[in-house]
Amino acid sequence: MVTKQDEILEAAIRVLAVQGFQQTKIRDIAKEAGVADGTIYLYFKNKDELLVRLFEEVMQKVFRILNTALEGVSTPAEKLHCFLRTHLHMVEEEPEAAQIISVVLRQSTAFVKEYKNALFAKYLGVLQKILQEGVDEGVFHSDIDPMIVSRALFGAADELALAWLLSRNKASLEHTSQVISKMVLHGLLRAPVEEVK
Amino acid sequence: MVTKQDEILEAAIRVLAVQGFQQTKIRDIAKEAGVADGTIYLYFKNKDELLVRLFEEVMQKVFRILNTALEGVSTPAEKLHCFLRTHLHMVEEEPEAAQIISVVLRQSTAFVKEYKNALFAKYLGVLQKILQEGVDEGVFHSDIDPMIVSRALFGAADELALAWLLSRNKASLEHTSQVISKMVLHGLLRAPVEEVK
Amino acid sequence: MVTKQDEILEAAIRVLAVQGFQQTKIRDIAKEAGVADGTIYLYFKNKDELLVRLFEEVMQKVFRILNTALEGVSTPAEKLHCFLRTHLHMVEEEPEAAQIISVVLRQSTAFVKEYKNALFAKYLGVLQKILQEGVDEGVFHSDIDPMIVSRALFGAADELALAWLLSRNKASLEHTSQVISKMVLHGLLRAPVEEVK
Amino acid sequence: MVTKQDEILEAAIRVLAVQGFQQTKIRDIAKEAGVADGTIYLYFKNKDELLVRLFEEVMQKVFRILNTALEGVSTPAEKLHCFLRTHLHMVEEEPEAAQIISVVLRQSTAFVKEYKNALFAKYLGVLQKILQEGVDEGVFHSDIDPMIVSRALFGAADELALAWLLSRNKASLEHTSQVISKMVLHGLLRAPVEEVK
DNA sequence: CATGAATGAGGATTCATTCAT
DNA sequence: CATGAATGAATCCTCATTCAT
Numbered sequence: 001m002v003t004k005q006d007e008i009l010e011a012a013i014r015v016l017a018v019q020g021f022q023q024t025k026i027r028d029i030a031k032e033a034g035v036a037d038g039t040i041y042l043y044f045k046n047k048d049e050l051l052v053r054l055f056e057e058v059m060q061k062v063f064r065i066l067n068t069a070l071e072g073v074s075t076p077a078e079k080l081h082c083f084l085r086t087h088l089h090m091v092e093e094e095p096e097a098a099q100i101i102s103v104v105l106r107q108s109t110a111f112v113k114e115y116k117n118a119l120f121a122k123y124l125g126v127l128q129k130i131l132q133e134g135v136d137e138g139v140f141h142s143d144i145d146p147m148i149v150s151r152a153l154f155g156a157a158d159e160l161a162l163a164w165l166l167s168r169n170k171a172s173l174e175h176t177s178q179v180i181s182k183m184v185l186h187g188l189l190r191a192p193v194e195e196v197k
Numbered sequence: 198m199v200t201k202q203d204e205i206l207e208a209a210i211r212v213l214a215v216q217g218f219q220q221t222k223i224r225d226i227a228k229e230a231g232v233a234d235g236t237i238y239l240y241f242k243n244k245d246e247l248l249v250r251l252f253e254e255v256m257q258k259v260f261r262i263l264n265t266a267l268e269g270v271s272t273p274a275e276k277l278h279c280f281l282r283t284h285l286h287m288v289e290e291e292p293e294a295a296q297i298i299s300v301v302l303r304q305s306t307a308f309v310k311e312y313k314n315a316l317f318a319k320y321l322g323v324l325q326k327i328l329q330e331g332v333d334e335g336v337f338h339s340d341i342d343p344m345i346v347s348r349a350l351f352g353a354a355d356e357l358a359l360a361w362l363l364s365r366n367k368a369s370l371e372h373t374s375q376v377i378s379k380m381v382l383h384g385l386l387r388a389p390v391e392e393v394k
Numbered sequence: 395m396v397t398k399q400d401e402i403l404e405a406a407i408r409v410l411a412v413q414g415f416q417q418t419k420i421r422d423i424a425k426e427a428g429v430a431d432g433t434i435y436l437y438f439k440n441k442d443e444l445l446v447r448l449f450e451e452v453m454q455k456v457f458r459i460l461n462t463a464l465e466g467v468s469t470p471a472e473k474l475h476c477f478l479r480t481h482l483h484m485v486e487e488e489p490e491a492a493q494i495i496s497v498v499l500r501q502s503t504a505f506v507k508e509y510k511n512a513l514f515a516k517y518l519g520v521l522q523k524i525l526q527e528g529v530d531e532g533v534f535h536s537d538i539d540p541m542i543v544s545r546a547l548f549g550a551a552d553e554l555a556l557a558w559l560l561s562r563n564k565a566s567l568e569h570t571s572q573v574i575s576k577m578v579l580h581g582l583l584r585a586p587v588e589e590v591k
Numbered sequence: 592m593v594t595k596q597d598e599i600l601e602a603a604i605r606v607l608a609v610q611g612f613q614q615t616k617i618r619d620i621a622k623e624a625g626v627a628d629g630t631i632y633l634y635f636k637n638k639d640e641l642l643v644r645l646f647e648e649v650m651q652k653v654f655r656i657l658n659t660a661l662e663g664v665s666t667p668a669e670k671l672h673c674f675l676r677t678h679l680h681m682v683e684e685e686p687e688a689a690q691i692i693s694v695v696l697r698q699s700t701a702f703v704k705e706y707k708n709a710l711f712a713k714y715l716g717v718l719q720k721i722l723q724e725g726v727d728e729g730v731f732h733s734d735i736d737p738m739i740v741s742r743a744l745f746g747a748a749d750e751l752a753l754a755w756l757l758s759r760n761k762a763s764l765e766h767t768s769q770v771i772s773k774m775v776l777h778g779l780l781r782a783p784v785e786e787v788k
Numbered sequence: 789c790a791t792g793a794a795t796g797a798g799g800a801t802t803c804a805t806t807c808a809t
Numbered sequence: 810c811a812t813g814a815a816t817g818a819a820t821c822c823t824c825a826t827t828c829a830t
Contacts, residue, residue, distance in 0.1 A: 004789095022219050022304075026825060036791040038827075047825070077386060106303040107219075131385075140385045148376050149385070151360050152353035159352020160345065179345050187384030188328075188337045188346075189274060201814090223800060233816045238801070398793090416613045416698075420821060430795045435822065471780065500697040501613075525779075534779045542770050543779075545754050546747035553746020554739065573739050581778030582722075582731045582740075583668065595810095617804060627812040629806075638804070 017096035021107035076134030081181040088173040091161040214293035218304040273331030278378040285370040288358040411490040415501040453513040470528030475575040482567040485555040608687035612698035650710040667725030672772040679764040682752040
């Protein structure tokens with residue numbers, strides 16, 4: 001059975017994805033959830049807390065999907081591609097949740113200030129671990145700083161997600177993830193001079 | 198001499214960078230600028246117009262700096278590095294302006310909806326041109342989609358900027374730009390099989 | 395039981411009668427009604443809508459009284475007198491409502507522009523019907539234009555009402571209605587020359 | 592030469608007639624008069640004083656026209672018709688001034704409260720004098736109260752003026768003045784029974 | 789637990805008036 | 810005299826939150 005709290009959160013996701021953070025009134029969420037305004041306050045201390053819980057809800061789903069996707073993938077390079085591919089896949093599958101993460105959460109100053117949120121850090125941590133593995137196994141350049149690169153990769157994926165969410169023409173993101181993975185793994189440069197030597 | 202309009206814009210940048218869009222009251226900007234509330238409205242139709250003008254102001258400065266930096270750089274690879282380096286440099290030099298672009302503007306739904314804003318498109322356009330040049334000259338892989346890659350690179354740079362802005366320990370971003378440029382140009386993979394041949 | 399909406403309307407009538415339209419602040423009405431400012435907006439979309447509803451409220455009461463008074467009156471001449479008498483009577487009985495109609499409503503440009511308001515037209519219509527009846531029955535001069543005369547009679551009654559409302563010495567309007575009715579029915583001229591012939 | 596003060600007053604009449612009292616900003620009048628905002632305050636203490644002076648201006652013009660029209664008219668009945676006819680004529684000839692008197696002035700609570708303004712009383716006085724003359728000469732019924740009847744006649748004329756000002760189809764008011772004069776002088780009743788005897 | 793009517797603090801915006809030039 | 814930039818008090822309306830039922 002789904003609790004009323006979950007119903008409210010689901011409703012909030014639907015409404016926030018469409019209207020944005022500041023535009024969404026408690027009343028809108030209550031209406032979408034089919035409860036009275038006051039009922040929201042029985043389950044959440046205030047609007048900000050609702051947002052936090054909503055973020056956690058969404059991130060949990062993300063982790064579930066990501067972990068499932070990474071199962072059985074062995075090499076760091078493949079894992080990296082899998083990570084990027086899954087991130088963009090989720091955007092296609094769960095555009096509302098993606099909208100929340102890429103757009104809505106940034107609208108809350110409080111949230112951005114706590115950007116180093118535990119859950120977000122954990123998400124970045126998955127990437128960092130993959131990168132570190134690659135370095136340790138000797139397949140990635142050793143002078144890579146996993147902290148920096150993980151952040152860059154997340155930014156790249158997030159920006160592509162945002163572009164897709166805001167575009168009318170929703171072409172598949174499969175191609176996009178191929179291009180990015182290739183760039184990240186092999187670089188833009190072709191036939192590097194060093195090879196000739 | 199600086200016009201009062203510019204003084205207000207400068208004040209708005211300072212206040213917005215700290216407080217965010219919705220949190221910033223007209224009164225705050227007026228106080229920071231040292232004028233009366235009503236004076237703001239002699240120069241800007243309303244709060245939204247102020248934001249738009251502020252964005253244009255900031256972007257103009259960005260373009261000036263970027264173009265200056267790119268002057269005299271000849272190869273696509275060097276240009277790419279220059280672009281990323283300059284982007285991150287600007288964040289260090291003008292953290293308030295950077296804060297506006299990376300954080301504040303995303304708080305305005307209207308702005309995100311018009312994300313493909315002419316000025317933003319122009320910024321991405323600079324990147325795209327560099328990538329296309331590289332492809333045309335045969336130094337970049339031909340299967341690179343400049344549209345996708347430019348977006349990804351912007352996202353990466355923007356995210357790194359955001360991370361820096363939000364962190365306490367403001368280590369130089371020079372190292373960061375080196376790492377990213379290297380990754381983008383050479384890829385993460387070391388000693389690719391092809392090299393052996 | 396009186397609804398809160400009615401309480402607000404009654405309070406608005408009291409306040410508007412004293413202060414006028416533009417001078418009356420929402421806060422004044424709220425205070426008079428004993429509710430919070432925001433409560434007004436639970437029942438009325440905005441200040442203008444409150445005015446419209448208030449006008450309808452007042453006019454309904456006017457019609458109720460007018461129709462009751464005209465019941466059982468048979469000849470057009472008597473009906474005319476009854477109309478004028480009732481109009482002035484109402485001013486004495488409900489000075490606040492009268493003040494609203496004679497003074498306050500004219501302060502709203504929007505209202506004056508829609509002066510040919512359905513309810514006002516209906517009020518004039520009662521007069522027109524009486525006049526037409528008189529003409530049809532052959533007791534009123536046939537060259538009377540009911541449209542013009544009804545308007546003139548309303549204007550006369552309204553002006554007398556206004557004079558009374560604004561005067562300190564509130565002598566009964568009964569005498570006034572007698573004088574006007576007589577003038578309207580028999581004219582100012584005494585023993586007209588034509589009669590002698 | 593026309594003084595700047597007069598230019599401002601003329602401009603105010605034009606603007607007020609179109610926009611109404613509350614809608615007219617000092618800036619609108621200044622613009623229409625071709626002067627700076629502050630200049631208004633060199634000639635008028637404040638907005639209210641400007642309105643008072645404007646009323647006086649308009650009423651003076653009205654008196655000039657009315658007195659000219661009444662010159663050479665001898666009998667009270669003819670004078671009465673002349674008064675009504677001239678009032679309505681002026682509305683056609685000077686709709687802006689008429690608009691000011693019939694509509695705009697009523698929008699100022701302060702004005703309505705001082706409705707028994709000296710100038711307005713003087714205007715009513717002309718009517719009262721005509722009526723008294725008629726009574727004294729024995730041509731008007733002796734039980735007519737000039738105070739009441741003058742007010743009623745003014746109200747009738749004013750209302751007809753208002754109706755004309757607000758209507759699209761501006762048919763001549765000549766016919767209207769004929770109808771009203773006849774009604775006022777001879778009454779609505781036709782061939783009263785008493786006359787037959 | 790649930791309701792939703794009521795609250796009232798807060799903010800964008802307007803505009804009569806002032807005053808330094 | 811004339812200007813018009815600057816002022817800032819004043820007001821309508823919104824909406825997160827409360828609480829009596």
